[in-house]
Amino acid sequence: MKIDQASAVVTGGASGLGLATAKRLLADGASVVIVDLPTSAGEAVAKEIGAVFAPADVTDPGAVEGALDAAELAGPIRVLVHCAGRGGTVRLVGRDGSPGDLELYETLVRINLVGTFNVLRLAAARMARNEPLDGERGVCVLTASVAAWEGQIGQIPYASAKAGVVGMTLVAARDLASRLIRVATIAPGIFDTPILDRFSDEIKQGLARSVPHPARLGRPDEFARLAAHIVDNPMINGETIRLDGAVRMQPR
Numbered sequence: 001m002k003i004d005q006a007s008a009v010v011t012g013g014a015s016g017l018g019l020a021t022a023k024r025l026l027a028d029g030a031s032v033v034i035v036d037l038p039t040s041a042g043e044a045v046a047k048e049i050g051a052v053f054a055p056a057d058v059t060d061p062g063a064v065e066g067a068l069d070a071a072e073l074a075g076p077i078r079v080l081v082h083c084a085g086r087g088g089t090v091r092l093v094g095r096d097g098s099p100g101d102l103e104l105y106e107t108l109v110r111i112n113l114v115g116t117f118n119v120l121r122l123a124a125a126r127m128a129r130n131e132p133l134d135g136e137r138g139v140c141v142l143t144a145s146v147a148a149w150e151g152q153i154g155q156i157p158y159a160s161a162k163a164g165v166v167g168m169t170l171v172a173a174r175d176l177a178s179r180l181i182r183v184a185t186i187a188p189g190i191f192d193t194p195i196l197d198r199f200s201d202e203i204k205q206g207l208a209r210s211v212p213h214p215a216r217l218g219r220p221d222e223f224a225r226l227a228a229h230i231v232d233n234p235m236i237n238g239e240t241i242r243l244d245g246a247v248r249m250q251p252r
Helices: 016-027 044-049 063-070 103-128 154-180 194-198 201-209 220-232
Strands: 006-012 031-037 052-055 077-082 138-143 181-188 241-242
Touching: 006 016, 006 063, 016 031, 016 044, 016 077, 016 220, 031 044, 031 063, 044 052, 052 063, 063 077, 063 103, 077 103, 103 138, 103 154, 103 181, 138 154, 138 220, 154 181, 181 220, 220 241
Parallel strands: 006 031, 006 077, 031 052, 077 138, 138 181, 181 241
Antiparallel strands: none
């Protein structure tokens, strides 16, 4: 898929991996719509980098449809990079012996897994109406995490949801193959994004040292470069690619 001929939607595009991806796609010639929460810095960020901002909660079908409408003003949607998500801690048994927080578990799974399905289904429906370009109608890049395989203690909702995204990938690719739409997923390891801002430099350095090679935190543009390559390479389909420097997360 030629990125310079694409209208692209990047969810979670106001910061971190999504922002780096939006910048990369813009540099490669795509028209980009950033989708993020109304409370995010999305409007200011989009203005700064030359994108369009469409506020939406990824679990809200109507809001996502509105964002896709905005993207189609620049041309048929051919690229989706879905980075939106959030973390949170749930233990099965609390310090006081009480059962884990079911409401928070459901919230996190809804954002990270149901939100992925919602955006994917709505974007794919738009892409399916496109005229084929070089044998393709569209490309969808999803975001999982190494937590899908090695979730740490307290990550049970996040790990559950990201494992669901991994499980979704091949099935979605098979489902959309007849529509000439590809689906692939990136599973990043430990990346230097705003999610880590709550940690001290000492903790960040320890996380960096846990990565075998390169022994540092991942850079958001390295995620963006892989996302752009997936879009460009027509043989990448139905695959989840770990982007983690060979790290394997410990229990805590």
